[in-house]
Amino acid sequence: MSLETVLSRIDQDLPAAIERLLELLRIPSISTDPAYRNDCQTAADWLVSDLQSIGIESEKRQTPGHPMVVGHIDGPGPHILFYGHYDVQPVDPLDLWDRDPFDPALEDVDGHKVIRGRGSSDDKGQLMTFVEACRAWKSVHGSLPCKITFFFEGEEESGSPSLIPFMKENAEELKSDVALICDTGLFGDSTPTIVTMLRGLLGEDFTITGPDRDLHSGMYGGIAMNPIRVLTRILADLHDDTGRVTLPGFYDGVEELPEDVLAQWQGLNFDHAAFLGEVGLKEPAGEQDRMPIEMIWSRPTCDVNGIWGGYTGAGFKTVLPSQASAKVSFRLVGKQDPDAIRKSFRDYVESRLPEEFSIEYRTEKGSPASQMSIDNPAFEKARRALSDEWPHPAAYVGCGGSIPIAGYFKDILGTDAMLIGFGKDDDQIHSPNEKYDLSSFHHGVRSWARILDALAKQG
Amino acid sequence: MSLETVLSRIDQDLPAAIERLLELLRIPSISTDPAYRNDCQTAADWLVSDLQSIGIESEKRQTPGHPMVVGHIDGPGPHILFYGHYDVQPVDPLDLWDRDPFDPALEDVDGHKVIRGRGSSDDKGQLMTFVEACRAWKSVHGSLPCKITFFFEGEEESGSPSLIPFMKENAEELKSDVALICDTGLFGDSTPTIVTMLRGLLGEDFTITGPDRDLHSGMYGGIAMNPIRVLTRILADLHDDTGRVTLPGFYDGVEELPEDVLAQWQGLNFDHAAFLGEVGLKEPAGEQDRMPIEMIWSRPTCDVNGIWGGYTGAGFKTVLPSQASAKVSFRLVGKQDPDAIRKSFRDYVESRLPEEFSIEYRTEKGSPASQMSIDNPAFEKARRALSDEWPHPAAYVGCGGSIPIAGYFKDILGTDAMLIGFGKDDDQIHSPNEKYDLSSFHHGVRSWARILDALAKQG
Numbered sequence: 001m002s003l004e005t006v007l008s009r010i011d012q013d014l015p016a017a018i019e020r021l022l023e024l025l026r027i028p029s030i031s032t033d034p035a036y037r038n039d040c041q042t043a044a045d046w047l048v049s050d051l052q053s054i055g056i057e058s059e060k061r062q063t064p065g066h067p068m069v070v071g072h073i074d075g076p077g078p079h080i081l082f083y084g085h086y087d088v089q090p091v092d093p094l095d096l097w098d099r100d101p102f103d104p105a106l107e108d109v110d111g112h113k114v115i116r117g118r119g120s121s122d123d124k125g126q127l128m129t130f131v132e133a134c135r136a137w138k139s140v141h142g143s144l145p146c147k148i149t150f151f152f153e154g155e156e157e158s159g160s161p162s163l164i165p166f167m168k169e170n171a172e173e174l175k176s177d178v179a180l181i182c183d184t185g186l187f188g189d190s191t192p193t194i195v196t197m198l199r200g201l202l203g204e205d206f207t208i209t210g211p212d213r214d215l216h217s218g219m220y221g222g223i224a225m226n227p228i229r230v231l232t233r234i235l236a237d238l239h240d241d242t243g244r245v246t247l248p249g250f251y252d253g254v255e256e257l258p259e260d261v262l263a264q265w266q267g268l269n270f271d272h273a274a275f276l277g278e279v280g281l282k283e284p285a286g287e288q289d290r291m292p293i294e295m296i297w298s299r300p301t302c303d304v305n306g307i308w309g310g311y312t313g314a315g316f317k318t319v320l321p322s323q324a325s326a327k328v329s330f331r332l333v334g335k336q337d338p339d340a341i342r343k344s345f346r347d348y349v350e351s352r353l354p355e356e357f358s359i360e361y362r363t364e365k366g367s368p369a370s371q372m373s374i375d376n377p378a379f380e381k382a383r384r385a386l387s388d389e390w391p392h393p394a395a396y397v398g399c400g401g402s403i404p405i406a407g408y409f410k411d412i413l414g415t416d417a418m419l420i421g422f423g424k425d426d427d428q429i430h431s432p433n434e435k436y437d438l439s440s441f442h443h444g445v446r447s448w449a450r451i452l453d454a455l456a457k458q459g
Numbered sequence: 460m461s462l463e464t465v466l467s468r469i470d471q472d473l474p475a476a477i478e479r480l481l482e483l484l485r486i487p488s489i490s491t492d493p494a495y496r497n498d499c500q501t502a503a504d505w506l507v508s509d510l511q512s513i514g515i516e517s518e519k520r521q522t523p524g525h526p527m528v529v530g531h532i533d534g535p536g537p538h539i540l541f542y543g544h545y546d547v548q549p550v551d552p553l554d555l556w557d558r559d560p561f562d563p564a565l566e567d568v569d570g571h572k573v574i575r576g577r578g579s580s581d582d583k584g585q586l587m588t589f590v591e592a593c594r595a596w597k598s599v600h601g602s603l604p605c606k607i608t609f610f611f612e613g614e615e616e617s618g619s620p621s622l623i624p625f626m627k628e629n630a631e632e633l634k635s636d637v638a639l640i641c642d643t644g645l646f647g648d649s650t651p652t653i654v655t656m657l658r659g660l661l662g663e664d665f666t667i668t669g670p671d672r673d674l675h676s677g678m679y680g681g682i683a684m685n686p687i688r689v690l691t692r693i694l695a696d697l698h699d700d701t702g703r704v705t706l707p708g709f710y711d712g713v714e715e716l717p718e719d720v721l722a723q724w725q726g727l728n729f730d731h732a733a734f735l736g737e738v739g740l741k742e743p744a745g746e747q748d749r750m751p752i753e754m755i756w757s758r759p760t761c762d763v764n765g766i767w768g769g770y771t772g773a774g775f776k777t778v779l780p781s782q783a784s785a786k787v788s789f790r791l792v793g794k795q796d797p798d799a800i801r802k803s804f805r806d807y808v809e810s811r812l813p814e815e816f817s818i819e820y821r822t823e824k825g826s827p828a829s830q831m832s833i834d835n836p837a838f839e840k841a842r843r844a845l846s847d848e849w850p851h852p853a854a855y856v857g858c859g860g861s862i863p864i865a866g867y868f869k870d871i872l873g874t875d876a877m878l879i880g881f882g883k884d885d886d887q888i889h890s891p892n893e894k895y896d897l898s899s900f901h902h903g904v905r906s907w908a909r910i911l912d913a914l915a916k917q918g
Contacts, residue, residue, distance in 0.1 A: 223734070356742075
């Protein structure tokens with residue numbers, strides 16, 4: 001009955017846990033603005049002190065930027081590393097906030113309670129779910145069930161410049177059996193998720209040059225090949241009529257979903273009409289034989305993120321431009337090889353350029369997709385633990401974007417990461433009036449207690 | 460032998476004619492820069508005085524901008540209106556000039572002589588070819604063979620804002636049997652031309668909107684339709700693989716060249732490799748079953764003059780933009796109807812937009828092509844007269860661009876215009892080191908004497 005006792009303690013302690021979170025939220029630790037440099041130090045100090053109050057040996061570790069907080073506590077179970085970040089996004093435009101973003105409060109919204117304030121969801125509220133779970137466990141049992149390393153960053157919202165050097169310098173200290181990252185969300189309102197697939201990213205930024213100067217379309221129109229015409233044909237033919245990307249070899253390394261994961265996703269009943277409708281769209285644009293949720297989580301994509309050429313000001317100028325440019329990016333999945341795709345893309349583009357055209361690339365780095373080894377029993381343990389807490393069973397999901405930290409744990413520390421979080425789509429992170437549902441916070445804390453319990457058990 | 464006497468007088472008077480042109484070139488009549496307002500008045504005064512010195516009744520006529528110069532002289536033959544402009548382009552960048560642009564001189568360049576200075580070719584030098592022809596004729600015969608109206612503008616390089624109102628207010632005074640415009644060039648080095656076809660122009664400037672806000676390609680990439688993808692497919696399919704424009708009805712009203720004109724053009728031996736090579740291109744981009752010179756002069760075109768959408772700054776932003784925009788223009792020929800083509804274009808674009816997309820047009824005016832009635836005997840008379848003066852027979856040619864003045868003569872005065880000029884491709888008009896070949900000037904003056912002689916003859 002040890003878990004039940006911990007869960008009860010969490011319930012009883014909820015008002016105090018909220019007060020602690022509000023205290024942390026009052027510190028304006030905006031990492032990207034130098035004016036808040038001292039506040040980032042203050043937030044780190046607050047966390048060190050809070051961890052110490054639980055009995056966790058912890059300290060602030062300076063970097064060239066904002067400090068890291070690292071804490072350790074021993075325990076009988078496997079070694080777990082928990083990651084979160086204490087820095088927050090800027091608050092502009094301030095006039096769109098209904099309250100001071102750093103004067104947080106518990107608000108009642110249409111009958112349910114939310115914690116309102118900058119960082120309430122991203123990521124102070126999420127970070128504290130784990131800390132509160134540990135506090136409750138420690139107060140009930142006097143110790144924790146696993147060996148735990150706490151690792152909090154203060155630069156996540158400003159590009160994490162110190163993260164990789166710090167992880168490399170302290171790799172031995174940070175290595176663990178599994179990493180937990182709490183910076184993601186629920187599916188819908190109440191389906192917990194573990195992100196196991198993160199798409200990679202490859203960018204190509206390039207300019208093609210045809211005529212060696214801008215030409216007058218009166219004099220040259222009709223006889224001179226227009227680079228915009230060449231570019232639009234190249235870009236238009238990157239997809240076929242069924243939404244597939246046409247680059248030779250593009251789908252090499254793209255794997256079909258395991259049947260159980262496919263079943264989980266079908267069970268999610270993703271409402272793509274609502275998802276697209278919210279931004280004014282209707283029909284899914286990806287491969288026509290795929291579920292919409294696959295398009296986002298597990299299928300590779302190609303998008304033109306920017307295009308420019310010729311005269312783009314007001315009115316008209318009948319120029320036939322010398323150059324046309326585009327930024328194209330690919331979201332990668334499975335074992336797709338960024339280098340091979342870059343080569344395939346360049347071969348494709350160059351094969352379609354008139355002989356006298358030239359091309360210049362402004363190379364962007366590519367990163368492959370991350371796929372967690374869900375064979376690691378920790379994943380299934382965590383999934384069951386989450387399913388016990390929430391009304392719907394937990395699902396292994398993909399994430400369309402990239403969360404670089406997960407890749408760093410794998411690459412630098414050799415540790416698989418489980419991305420588990422309790423945010424909701426309407427939390428307005430990075431926007432005015434950010435909030436975290438009280439139910440996210442409360443069930444989040446309880447979820448971690450269940451996960452600690454599950455991970456600590458043998459087999 | 461009256462023409463021969465005039466031609467001899469022209470030859471004898473050439474040094475003095477050059478001196479007069481240099482005097483006019485010293486006046487910095489830059490129309491677009493208010494700092495040179497008085498200089499435009501001075502140039503107009505100079506012309507009035509020069510015409511009066513020949514015995515032509517002339518005066519400066521004020522407009523809200525720079526003045527017009529209008530002169531009249533009677534004669535037995537048909538009534539001719541001659542148009543030129545005395546204003547010139549700005550001279551920046553000044554440091555690329557090898558001499559003061561307003562300290563003109565006769566220079567020796569690799570064994571042939573050029574008149575160097577701003578306006579030497581465009582259009583003071585060309586304008587003076589006609590004036591000098593009249594001067595020589597008058598001095599030999601005491602009168603001119605035709606009734607002539609001189610009409611000089613001072614705002615051609617700044618959009619001719621006063622031209623249409625002035626022509627409308629003075630239509631009765633300016634009406635004539637045929638108009639002569641001297642602002643075009645030779646074909647190659649020594650083939651005189653009469654421009655009889657001017658392509659029209661239709662512009663479409665538009666923006667398509669898909670999602671109602673910019674999206675993150677991590678979250679939406681693959682499922683949300685990217686407006687740039689939609690736009691590139693629309694633009695790419697405007698041409699088929701043979702270079703033809705695909706819009707339904709686009710070629711309605713496009714006529715085949717008369718056989719004699721086709722033969723003239725074939726005789727020109729247009730060196731498209733050299734024409735394109737000079738700007739770094741190789742293969743002609745127009746309809747594959749057409750001569751390259753047809754592509755420029757007598758075939759309609761479609762070009763994208765500008766395209767923009769998404770993130771176009773430095774580095775990468777994985778945005779899936781809400782909008783994408785383009786400026787598309789069509790050069791029109793024959794009886795192509797700008798309104799019908801605009802409608803066909805819009806129908807085409809809108810039929811290819813996803814249902815939920817919207818489109819906004821920033822409408823530009825369209826103008827049909829101008830085609831001179833070469834049935835008017837003046838054309839054939841002028842063509843033979845030019846052929847007598849130059850080593851190659853004169854050709855009726857097209858002009859890829861639009862020269863609005865020719866259309867105004869037709870629309871406002873009901874007068875066909877013959878565009879005859881002696882500029883060369885390397886005159887560097889609008890650029891530093893503008894020049895006019897002495898042979899262009901000398902044979903230009905002689906050409907006009909021959910044309911006056913031919914037009915004055917009955918039948």
